[in-house]
Amino acid sequence: MRQRLAAVVLNLLLVACSSIGPAxxxxxxxxxxxxxxxxxxxxxxxxxxxxxxxxxxxxxxVTQVIAGYQLQSAVTGSFTLGNFTASLIDRLTxxxxxxxxxxxxxxxxxxxxxxxxxxxxxxxxxxxxxxxVLFMLQSGYAADRIMPIxxxxxxxxxxxxxxxxxxxxxxxxxxxELIREGQLAGTIQIRVERPKDGAExxxxxxGPSKDPMLAAKGxxxxxxxxxxxxxxxxxxxxxxxSGRNDEIDMLTRSMLQIMLEFAAVVQVxxxxxxxxxxxxxxxxxxxxxxxGPPLRVLVTDSAPQDAFVATQYNRRWYWIADTDIQSKYxxxxxxxxxxxxxTGVRGAAPVVTIPANQ
Numbered sequence: 512m513r514q515r516l517a518a519v520v521l522n523l524l525l526v527a528c529s530s531i532g533p534a535x536x537x538x539x540x541x542x543x544x545x546x547x548x549x550x551x552x553x554x555x556x557x558x559x560x561x562x563x564x565x566x567x568x569x570x571x572x573v574t575q576v577i578a579g580y581q582l583q584s585a586v587t588g589s590f591t592l593g594n595f596t597a598s599l600i601d602r603l604t605x606x607x608x609x610x611x612x613x614x615x616x617x618x619x620x621x622x623x624x625x626x627x628x629x630x631x632x633x634x635x636x637x638x639x640x641x642x643x644v645l646f647m648l649q650s651g652y653a654a655d656r657i658m659p660i661x662x663x664x665x666x667x668x669x670x671x672x673x674x675x676x677x678x679x680x681x682x683x684x685x686x687x688e689l690i691r692e693g694q695l696a697g698t699i700q701i702r703v704e705r706p707k708d709g710a711e712x713x714x715x716x717x718g719p720s721k722d723p724m725l726a727a728k729g730x731x732x733x734x735x736x737x738x739x740x741x742x743x744x745x746x747x748x749x750x751x752x753s754g755r756n757d758e759i760d761m762l763t764r765s766m767l768q769i770m771l772e773f774a775a776v777v778q779v780x781x782x783x784x785x786x787x788x789x790x791x792x793x794x795x796x797x798x799x800x801x802x803g804p805p806l807r808v809l810v811t812d813s814a815p816q817d818a819f820v821a822t823q824y825n826r827r828w829y830w831i832a833d834t835d836i837q838s839k840y841x842x843x844x845x846x847x848x849x850x851x852x853x854t855g856v857r858g859a860a861p862v863v864t865i866p867a868n869q
Contacts, residue, residue, distance in 0.1 A: 539578060547573050549820075555846060557822040560808065560829045562774035564789045568767075570631070575622040636768075641747045641761040643851045645701040652844070654691040656804050660769060660844060664762040666736045667752030673775035682735050689732045696725050766849060773845070777808040777829065788825075804841040807831065 550573075558568035639661055647657045659679070662670050668686065671679035693699035733740050739756050747759045764772070783789050811828050815821050819839050821830035831838050 535578070543576055543578070547576070552820040552842070552846065553822045555849070556808070556820050556829065556831070556842075557824060559770050559774050560777055560822065560824050562770055563777040563779060564783075564825070568635075568770065570626040572624045572626055573621060574624045575620070577620040577622075578618075636765045638749060638763040638765050638768075639848065639851065641749050641763060642703055643848075644761060644763060645703075645747060647851075648690070648694060648699070649701045651694075654694055655687050656841070656844060658687050658690070659804055660772075660841070661763055661848070662761060663764050663768070664752070666738075666760055668735070672772065674771050686732065686735045689728050689735070692728055693725070693732070696722075698725055698729060769845065769848065773806045773808075773841075776806065778810050780810060780827070783825075804844070805835075805837045806841045806845075807835055807838045 554570060558570070561568055644657065644661050647661070648654055658665075659670055663672070664670060665683070665686065668683045669677065669680045670683050671677060690699060730740055733742065736759060737756055738745060738759070742757060745757065745759050747761060749763060750760055751762055752760050779789050784791050808829050808831060809815075811830070812826075814823075814828050815830045815832075817833050818830040819833040819835070820842070821828055823829075831842060833839075
């Protein structure tokens, strides 16, 4: 008699779908930030070089970065126990098998938005507000760095201009020195007033000082600016000099002007000047040609090995040396000013649709 023990069948189906996103944050956040920061530096340097060659500056903004990660695992198993031989009733036979597999998916999505057109040019050419100059000073940035970069004139006293081949008025140079000393002594303060009805206004305050030398320097600042010596609070306005003796008028530069100023001192090959590809300008960036904040942009035919930032234009490499701390500091200020000036069109953000797994 053929007897067969009813088979006991065990089917195990395990499908696991788990997110690994949290574990990627510590390194991916730094990696994405570093990549975006490096490309932003290269783009800024490239546009300065392009202006040296009378080329149009173009900015491409990274508006969104979306990182999607997924790990899918599947394990399938089966087990069968039974008597498959009629002559061996007491003998049982077991069979089984298992399969496993996993799939890792990484779908980063980077959304770019070109900043071009009339609106972009208007923002690029809009002067930086005087309040931003004062906030930079209040934040601790040295006056001898900030003022020569951001100001074209103050109360009719002209700053140096590389693009116009204009030397700085000696009074401007002295004024910067005095304000820097006031920064270090803590005798110069800034206040921004925001009335309910009216435009925002900035106020420069000369604090009292028991030190006769500091008090004398405060008096000298007012004398250079043509201001009444007894005033302690002065409103700061944008525009040309009004001739009044109770206010400060700052003619600030736009980001385009700032870029043009530094483009004028970009080192270029003499052959490019001879061929008419660029203006004569300052062919070699020397210490004598850089009386203001230095930005030494060098040029080579091959990729530099020790560069803080490098970009390629017309088959040549333009770069700032990593060992040039003064130029790095100046370039960092330019990058910061782009954020302060809010350069670029802030239109409607693009809509990104991320497919969901069913």
